[in-house]
Amino acid sequence: MIGWRARLGFLLPPGNPTVEPEMIGLAPEGVSVHFHRMTARGATGSLEGQDERNRMMVDNIGDSIELLAMVSPDVIVLAHTATSYHLGRQGEADLLRRLEESTGRRVITAFGSVVCALERLNVRRLALGTPYSPEVTAQGKSHLETHGLEVVSCANLQGVTNIYDETAERAYRLARLVDRKDAEAVFLSGTGMPTLPVLQLLEQDLGKPVISSASAMMWHALRLAGVGQSIPGYGRLLSLGCSR
Amino acid sequence: MIGWRARLGFLLPPGNPTVEPEMIGLAPEGVSVHFHRMTARGATGSLEGQDERNRMMVDNIGDSIELLAMVSPDVIVLAHTATSYHLGRQGEADLLRRLEESTGRRVITAFGSVVCALERLNVRRLALGTPYSPEVTAQGKSHLETHGLEVVSCANLQGVTNIYDETAERAYRLARLVDRKDAEAVFLSGTGMPTLPVLQLLEQDLGKPVISSASAMMWHALRLAGVGQSIPGYGRLLSLGCSR
Amino acid sequence: MIGWRARLGFLLPPGNPTVEPEMIGLAPEGVSVHFHRMTARGATGSLEGQDERNRMMVDNIGDSIELLAMVSPDVIVLAHTATSYHLGRQGEADLLRRLEESTGRRVITAFGSVVCALERLNVRRLALGTPYSPEVTAQGKSHLETHGLEVVSCANLQGVTNIYDETAERAYRLARLVDRKDAEAVFLSGTGMPTLPVLQLLEQDLGKPVISSASAMMWHALRLAGVGQSIPGYGRLLSLGCSR
Amino acid sequence: MIGWRARLGFLLPPGNPTVEPEMIGLAPEGVSVHFHRMTARGATGSLEGQDERNRMMVDNIGDSIELLAMVSPDVIVLAHTATSYHLGRQGEADLLRRLEESTGRRVITAFGSVVCALERLNVRRLALGTPYSPEVTAQGKSHLETHGLEVVSCANLQGVTNIYDETAERAYRLARLVDRKDAEAVFLSGTGMPTLPVLQLLEQDLGKPVISSASAMMWHALRLAGVGQSIPGYGRLLSLGCSR
Amino acid sequence: MIGWRARLGFLLPPGNPTVEPEMIGLAPEGVSVHFHRMTARGATGSLEGQDERNRMMVDNIGDSIELLAMVSPDVIVLAHTATSYHLGRQGEADLLRRLEESTGRRVITAFGSVVCALERLNVRRLALGTPYSPEVTAQGKSHLETHGLEVVSCANLQGVTNIYDETAERAYRLARLVDRKDAEAVFLSGTGMPTLPVLQLLEQDLGKPVISSASAMMWHALRLAGVGQSIPGYGRLLSLGCSR
Amino acid sequence: MIGWRARLGFLLPPGNPTVEPEMIGLAPEGVSVHFHRMTARGATGSLEGQDERNRMMVDNIGDSIELLAMVSPDVIVLAHTATSYHLGRQGEADLLRRLEESTGRRVITAFGSVVCALERLNVRRLALGTPYSPEVTAQGKSHLETHGLEVVSCANLQGVTNIYDETAERAYRLARLVDRKDAEAVFLSGTGMPTLPVLQLLEQDLGKPVISSASAMMWHALRLAGVGQSIPGYGRLLSLGCSR
Amino acid sequence: MIGWRARLGFLLPPGNPTVEPEMIGLAPEGVSVHFHRMTARGATGSLEGQDERNRMMVDNIGDSIELLAMVSPDVIVLAHTATSYHLGRQGEADLLRRLEESTGRRVITAFGSVVCALERLNVRRLALGTPYSPEVTAQGKSHLETHGLEVVSCANLQGVTNIYDETAERAYRLARLVDRKDAEAVFLSGTGMPTLPVLQLLEQDLGKPVISSASAMMWHALRLAGVGQSIPGYGRLLSLGCSR
Amino acid sequence: MIGWRARLGFLLPPGNPTVEPEMIGLAPEGVSVHFHRMTARGATGSLEGQDERNRMMVDNIGDSIELLAMVSPDVIVLAHTATSYHLGRQGEADLLRRLEESTGRRVITAFGSVVCALERLNVRRLALGTPYSPEVTAQGKSHLETHGLEVVSCANLQGVTNIYDETAERAYRLARLVDRKDAEAVFLSGTGMPTLPVLQLLEQDLGKPVISSASAMMWHALRLAGVGQSIPGYGRLLSLGCSR
Secondary structure, eight states, X not given: OTTSSEEEEEEEOTTOOSHHHHXXXXXXXXXXXXXXXXXXXXSTTSSTTHHHHHHHHHHTHHHHHHHHHTTOOSEEEEOOHXXXXXXXXXXXXXXXXXXXXXXXXXXXXXXXXXXXXXXXXXXXXXXXXXXXXXXXXXXXXXXXXXXXXXXXXXXXXXXXXXXXXXXXXXXXXXXXXXXXTTOSEEEEOOSSSOOHHHHHHHHHHHSSOEEEHHHHHHHHHHHHTTOOOOOTTSOHHHHOOOOO | OTTSSEEEEEEEOTTOOSHHHHHHHHOOTTEEEEEEEOOOOSSTTXXXXXXXXXXXXXXXXXXXXXXXXXXXXXXXXXXXXXXXXXXXXXXXXXXXXXXXXXXXXXXXXXXXHHHHXXXXXXXXXXXXXXXXXXXXXXXXXXXXXXXXXXXXEEEEOTTOSOGGGOOXXXXXXXXXXXXXXXXXXXXXXXXXXXXHHHHHHHHXXXXXXXXXXXXXXXXXXXXHTTOOOOOTTSOHHHHOOOOO | OTTSSEEEEEEXXXXXXXXXXXXXXXXXXXXXXXXXXXXXXXXXXXXXXXXXXXXXXXXXXXXXXHHHHTTOOSEEEEXXXXXXXXXXXXXXXXXXXXXXXXXXXEEEEHHHHHHHHHHHTTOOEEEEEESSOHHHHHHHHHHHHHTTOEEEEXXXXXXXXXXXXOOHHHHHHHHHHHOOTTOSEEEEOOSSSOOHHHHHHHHHHHSSOEEEHHHHHHHHHHHHTTOOOOOTXXXXXXXXXXXX | OTTSSEEEEEEEOTTOOSHHXXXXXXXXXXXXXXXXXXXXXXXXXXXXXXXXXXXXXXXXXXXXXXXXXXXXOSEEEEOOHHHHHHHHHHHXXXXXXXXXXXXXXXXXXXXXXXXXXXXXXXXXXXXXXXXXXXXXXXXXXXXXHHXXXXXXEEEEOTTOSOGGGOOHHHHHHHHHHHOOTTOSEEEEOOSSSOOHHHHHHHHHHHSSOEEEHHHHHHHHHHHHTTOOOOOTTSOHHHHOOOOO | OTTSSEEEEEEEOTTOOSHHHHHHHHOOTTEEEEEEXXXXXXXXXXXXXXXXXXHHHHHTHHHHHHXXXXXXXXXXXXXXXXXXXXXXXXXXXXXXXXXXXXXXXXXXXXXXXXXXXXXXXXXXXXXXXXXXXXXXXXXXXXXXXXXXXXXXEEXXXXXXXXXXXXXXXHHHHHHHHHOOTTOSEEEXXXXXXXXXXXXXXXXXXXXXXXXXXXXXXXXXXXXXXXXXXXXXXXXXXXXXXXXX | OTTSSEEEEEEEOTTOOSHHHHHHHHOOTTEEEEEEEOOOOSSTTSSTTHHHHHHHHHHTHHHHHHHHHTTOOSEEEEOXXXXXXXXXXXXXXXXXXXXXXXXXXXXXXXXXXXHHHHHHTTOOEEEEEESSOHHHHHHHHHHHHHTTOEEEEEEEOTTOSOGGGOOHHHHHHHHHHHOOTTOSEEEEOOSSSOOHHHHHHHHHHHSSOEEEHHHHHHHHHXXXXXXXXXXXXXXXXXXXXXXX | OTTSSEEEEEEEOTTOOSHHHHHHHHOOTTEEEEEEEOOOOSSTTSSTTHHHHHHHHHHTHHHHHHHHHTTOOSEEEEOOXXXXXXXXXXXXXXXXXXXXXXXXXXEEEHXXXXXXXXXXXXXXXXXXXXXXXXXXHHHHHHHHHHTTOEEEEEEEOTTOSOGGGOOHHHHHHHHHHHOOTTOSEXXXXXXXXXOHHHHHHHHHHHSSOEEEHHHHHHHHHHHHTTOOOOOTTSOHHHHOOOOO | OTTSSEEEEEEEOTTOOSHHHHHHHHOOTTEEEEEEEOOOOSSTTSSTTHHHHHHHHHHTHHHHHHHHHTTOOSEEEEOOHHHHHHHXXXXXXXXXXXXXXXXXXXXXXXXXXXXXXXXXXXXXXXXXXXXXXXXXXXXXXXXXHHTTOEEEEEEEOTTOSOGGGOOHHHHHHHHHHHOOTTOSEEEEOOSSSOOHHHHHHHHHHHSSOEEEHHHHHHHHHHHHTTOOOOOTTSOHHHHOOOOO
C-alpha cells in the first residue's frame, strides 16, 4: 500500500515550485507525500500583492483541504509560512481548529512547526532570514515574538525579483549574513526559497542549529504521524530520532 | 532554478495516491514534477460511481488547471485514463484544445500518451489489463479500437475493493494473465494501480514491451518538454533515448 | 563445507511460505538453513480448523524431525508459534524433551525463543499483536502470562483471509495499533505473517524493542549454536552481539 | 505476497545440505523457494547403499510431494539426479505423470532439466563428471545416451567419503579433468556436490558451456514458471534471457 | 611527480572564476592543471569595456605567459574566447606564433580549439549561444564564418549582469533556445559561463553534439599533450578516445 | 554561483606545481580555489638562489595580488613558507597589513597558518622536516622559535635536486626520520613538497599530529572564510570541525 | 618506491602455500611483502619427519636469510611456528641474535610474535589449537609455559593428512573445540593452516580474543617497522592502532 | 585449498622488490602466487656487474627451483628478462628443458612470454624501452630480432641509479619516448621496473598495445595453467579471454 507507514498532505500556494521537490527529497521509506494547490491569482511569488493573495488562499482553504483530505493523509500541512504571519496567533489557531473539524485530520502550519522545532531544540534567541519584503519580514519577527521567542537579528534577502526563482546558495549567504554570536539558532523563513541542500553545511559552518520552514514542517509532520526515524543530512533537527 | 530542464504538471483524481510517488520516481535530473487534484466527491477509487465522479472532474477541470498552470509547467498531464474512455475520441480532443487555449500550455492525457507510445513501439495488436469494472474495461478496449489498435486479449483485475489499495505485485499477475502469444505488447491501464516496479520484470518474463498509463504519460510528457534522456529500469519505452 | 559455522533446521507448517525467505535473509556467513514441512492437511493458513491441524502436526512430528535431523543441524526450531499455545507450558516442555532424546539434537520452539528474548531484553510488560482468530490470540496472551509476562495490550489483525497472504506492511500497522505507553516492548506473534522488513522501522517509530516470532527464533537458534555475531537491521535483539 | 512472481518447490534427499543454499542464491526478485525432504534412512550421502535409499525415496514420494504442494508452488523439482538414473527413461516419465496428476502442479526432475538445458545450448557431445561411485556414474552416462547425447569423456571424483562434504573447488578440478577438446560442454552431475561458485570461472577457463544439476534445474524451473530474467554470474545457461 | 602524464597551463582573465573549477573537474589521472591570470583592470565580467580589457590582456600577455611557462606545461591555453574574436584570424595566428617562440611551449586558444573540435566532429553548420553583448556575439559569428563554418542560428543570453555570475542551468536554456533542426551541433561560447554540468544532458535532449569553449579547450590540450583517454560524462567530444 | 560558500585565492611561486593539485583535492563543496603566480625568474625550485627569488617575489607582490583579488576571494593565501622565513616576524606582519589594505581582503601566509594550527592543537614542542638547504632550514627553525615554539628535532631532506620533483613518499620518510619521542607533533615545511597523501598515515604510525604547510594553510583559510566543515583523511587538524 | 612505508620479509618452509596469500591480504598501503623459502626436503606439510625438516631448515637458514635481506626489508619474519618449538627458548634467542648480526636487520619469529601479542592483550591463560601431531602440540604447549603462559585447554586437529591442505573452516571448528570458559583467549598455532578469514567471526562467537601465528606475526612485524595503522576485520589484535 | 584454480611460482633476483606486488595485484580468484629468490650477490639492481650476477643466478638455478617446486606450482616463471638476453635463444631453450625435467613442472621465462604475447597480438614491428645499460638494451634488441621481430625504435631510461628504485611514472615517460608511428606495439622490458599501473593509460594515449615483462609473464603463465579469465585494467593482452 502506498504510504503504508504514513501519508502526508501539503497545501501550497499555486505558483510555489519548491515545496514538492523539497518534501519529496525528505520522505523516508514507506511515507508518501501528496500535494494540492490553494486558490490564488496574480503575480504569484512576487513581493507585490502578497497580502491579497494570502487572503484569497485563506478564504478558499475549506474547499482546497477537502480535496486533499480524500487521499487520507495522516497529517495535512499548510505549507505557507506567511499565511501564519498574516493571520496572527489567534487567527491561526482558529483556522486550524476549523479545518481539523471539517476534515477529521490533523492539520498543522509551517510556522507552527517552526515554533515546535525551536522548543525541541531549546532555542529562545534566534536570527531570522526571509525572502520577503521588509514589511512581511517585520510581521514574521513580531509573530515569533508573540510566541515568546527573541529575534536578535533579522534581514530580508536583497535583490529578490520572485521568491520562486531563488536558490539554496543565496539562502546560504542569507543565513551567514543574519547569524550573530548571541543567536542560539538561525531560522530561514518561507517555503518558496529552497533551503534543504545547505542546512547541514550551515550547521557545520556556524556551529549551531539552522532550520527552515521546510525542515521544520517535515519534522513536525513525521513526528505527529508517529514516524520517529532519523533523517540524516539536513541539520540536527531532522536527525533527531523518535521523540513522541 | 527548480525544474530548470523542464517542469511537468499532473492533474489527478483527489483520492489517487499513486501518481505522485510513481512520477517522482521517474523524474530525471533537472525535471521537477508538480501536482494538483481535480474536483470530485464520494467513494474515490471504488468501482461504484466512477462515471459520476468522472463527469464532475471534467466539469471543474477549467478551474483546476488554472491553478496548476501558475507553477509554469512545460507540459500538463491529465493523469486519469478513464476520463478519456468517458469522453470518447472527439470529446477528448475538444477538451484538450480548450485547455491548451485557456492555459497557453501544452496539455496531454494519459490515454493519448499510451496511443503515442504504442505507435513509437510499432505495436498494433495488444493485450489489455485494467483494475476497473468490466464495463469500464470494455469502454477502454473500444476506445483503443477507435484509434486503430487491435485488442487481442483483455481482462480486469479480480477482487478489487478499491483501486488505490492495489499493489504492483497484483499488476504483475494481471499482465501475465492477459498476455497472449499474438499480442505484440501488454498495456496496463489506470494511473491508480501501481505498475512501475514490475514493468522491467514483465518485459524480461514476457519478452515483449509492457507499458502502463504511468510509464506512457511520463515518456510522452518528457519528450514533448524536449527532454530526450533515457530512463533505464522501467521497460524499453522509457529507455528509448531522444526521439523528437 | 556447507554450514561450517552452524547448520539450523526449521520444521514448518506445510503451507507456510514465510519462514523460508525470512530465515534465509537473516542467516550470517557460514550458517546454513534447512527446512522440512510438518504433516497437516486442509485449508492451511486459514483461521478455520487451526486446532485440528495443530494436533495433526504434533502427532506426526516424530517422523518429521527424524528426516530433518539427517542434515545434521546444530539446532532444530519448531517454527510454529501456535503449536506452543496449543500444547500449553507443560506439554511444550514434554515434547521438546522427547524430540531432543530421539534426535540427539538441541530442539527449541518459536515461542520459547520469544520468552528467552524478552528476558534478554529485560521486558516484563508487553503489547501483543497476532494474525490469528480472537480465540487463538487469547490463548497466546494467556500462554505468555503463564510465563510471568504481563500483556498490557492485545489485538488480532482485522480482515485476515489467510495468514499466509499477509504483508509486512500490515504487520507494521498492527504493531502501531497495539502499542501502548506502558508497554516495554511489542511482540508480533506468528511465523506466517512477514515481519522482518518492518522491525527496525517500528523500533525507530515506537522507541522501544519490537520482536516477532521470526526474529526471536533466529536469535535464539544462533546463540544456542554458538554464533554470537550481531545482525544489524532487524531491531535491537538481533543486533545484540555474543551473549552466551 | 511472498513469491508473487513465482514459487518453486524442491524435494530433496533428507541429508542433502547443498540444494537449499544453492537454490537460495539463485532465486531472482519475487521468486521464493520452498523445500521438503524425501523419506530415506541410513548413511545418507555415502556411496554405499545409494540404491536402497533411492528406492525408499521413490516409494514414499507421493506423501512427500503432497505436503510440499500445500505451499502452492508453480513448479516442483525433484532435486536428486541419481533418482532418474535409478528409474530409467520410462520410469522417470511415468513417475512425473503420476505426480503431476496427484498434485495438479508442474513437476520436473533435475536430470530432465539437464537434458532440456543441453538442447537449449545445442550440445550433442559432452563430458561428464560425477561425485558418485563408478557404477552410478556409468548409469548416468548410459541414461544420457538413451536421450541421444554422446558422452565423450567421463570420470567420477576420487577420494569421496561423503558427497555432502565435497566442495565447489573440488568440482572445479573435476570439470578440468573430464574436459576434452571434442566435448561441446561439460556437465557436473549431482545436486549434493556444490558447483555454482565455479561455473562461471570454468566457462572462462574452458571456453565452453559448463552446467550442473543445480544450474539446470533452476533454469528449467524458472522458465516453466514464466520467469525469463537473465541471472548473470553462473554460466551462460542462466544468463540466457526469456526463451519461452 | 605531479603531472607525470601531462601538465596543462591556462591563462585566464583575472576576474574569471569559472575556468579553474571546470578544468579541475575534467583533468584525468596523472594530468595536472596550472593557472595564471592575465593583466586587466576594471569591471571584469561585465559587458561594458570588454574591448579595452581585451586589449590590455593582449598587450601584457608576454609577461603573463613567461611566469606560467616556469611550471613547465606541455601545452598552454589562452582561456578566453573573446580575445580571438578581438584579434581576428590573422592576429590570433601571429600572437600564437610569437608566444610559442618566446616560451618554447605549445600555445593554443580556446577559440582555435573549438574550430578543431568542430572539424573532428564533422560539423559545418552550427547554432551559437553566447553570454556576451550583441556586438561581441556578432564578432563571434563572423569569426566562425571566416573559418568556413555556417552559423544557422545565434543568440546572446538575456539579462546578463555579469558573465561570471551566470549558471550552467541558464546555459542549458540558452542552448535549447538557439538550437535549430538544421544545426548539426550547438556551440556555447565563452569560458566564463559554466557549461560542463549540462553538456551531456543537452546532447541527450537535442540529439546532436553540444560543445563549449571549456570542453573544446580541454579536449584540444589533452590531445596535443598526447593524452588520448576518453572522458565520459561531458558530451561526445571528450568521450572520443585517442585520435592523434 | 561558483564558490558560493567561499572563494580562496592562492599566490604561489611561478614554478611550483604542487599547490594547485593539493588545494584542489582539499576544497569542500561550494568552496572554489583560484591561483596566481608571483613574479620570479631563474632556476625555480632548486636550492640555489632561493634568497634572490624570494626577494623578487616580495618586491612584485603588490601587482600580483591585485590581479588575484579581482576574482573576489574571501581569503588570499601567500602560499610560500620560505617567504616568511626570509622576512622575519616583523617583516611578515608589515607585509600582510599592507596587502590587506590595498586589496580590502583578508590575507594570510602559509607560515602564519602553521603557527595558528599548532596553537589550535596545543603543541609547544615539535619536530621539523624541510626540503630546503640547511641554511633555510635553520631560518625556519629560528622563525618558529621567535613565535615561542620549541623545535626538538630538525632535518632537511637529503638528495634534493629540485623541490618540485619531490614525492609524498619521500616526505613520509622525512617525517619518520625527524620524529622524536618528546616531540608533540611533526611539521613538514614547504608548499612545494607534496605531503597530503601521507599525513593521515603518518598520524597513524607516529601516534601524534602531523601537519604541513599545505594542510595548515587550507585549514586556516577555511576557518577564516567561515567554513567549519570537517575534512577527513588528512590528519586531525583538518578533521576538526567548526572552531570560530 | 615499492614498500615506501615499510618492507617486510618472510622466510617460509618450501612447501607452505599459506603464508603468501595470508600476508598479502593483510599488508596495508605502502607496505610491501617479500618471500623466500627455507631449505628442506621430503614430504613437506605431512606430520611425518617434521623434526628432521625443521633441523635442515635451521641448518641452512644463514644462506636463506642472506638472499632475502638483499631486498632490504625493515623486518624479517621466520614464518614457521614449529621451529621455535624445536629450538626451545634459549635456542630461539641465540638464533635470532646470530641472524640479526649477519643481516643487520631486525629478525623475529612467528612464535615470539605470539608471545608479544598475548602480552599486549593482557592474556595469561589461553586455549591452544594446532594442526600438528600430538607430540609437536605438546612441545608447543610446553614452550608457551616456559614463557609464563598457562594453557588451560589444548587439542590438535583430527584427520590431518597434510597441513597445507587444511582450510580456515576447519580452523574455525578447532578453535570452537578448544575454547573453554576460563581461557582468556584462543591461539591457533601454525602458519600453514589458514586462519585469517575466521578470526573475526571467532571473536564474535566466542567473545574473547582469538589470534593465530599469522595475525600475530603481521601485527608484530608492522609495529616493529613503525607502522601503527589499524587493520580491521581480523580480530582485535590487528585492529589495535599505533602502540610503540 | 589455496590456489585451487592454479598455483604460479616465480623465481626472481634476490633484490627485486617489484615482481611480488605486481604479480599479487594481477592474480585472479583462486590463483595463488608463490615466490623464491635466486642466488646472487653484490649491488643488485645497479647497472654495474649485471652480467656476473646473471651468471651466478643461472649457475645456482637448479637448487633454487627445487625449493620452489615443493609448493606444487602449475607453472614456474623465471621472472628475469635479462637472463634470457644473457643466455641467447639456444641457451634459454636448453635451460628450460633441463629445469622442466628436474622439476616435472612447466617452466617458462619472462622473455619467452613476451614473444608469445606479441605473436598473440599479431605484432611484428615494435618499439623497445628498457631500464638497463645501453649494452644490455642492445642485447635485448638483438635477442628480439633472433625471434623474427623488428625493433623500429629503442631507448634505455636515462638517469637510472638502481632499477629497483624506478617508478611506473618514469616507465610511462619512457614508453612515450620510444613510441613511433610505425611501431605496432610498445614493449617495456625488465621485471624490476614497475609498469602495471600505466599500461592501460599508455594504450589509451598511444592507441596501440603496450606490454611489459610483467604483463606478458602473468598472461602466459595463466594461459598455460588453463586459466582463461579476462583481467581488465592492464592493457588489451590481459583483457583477452580464454585462448588455449
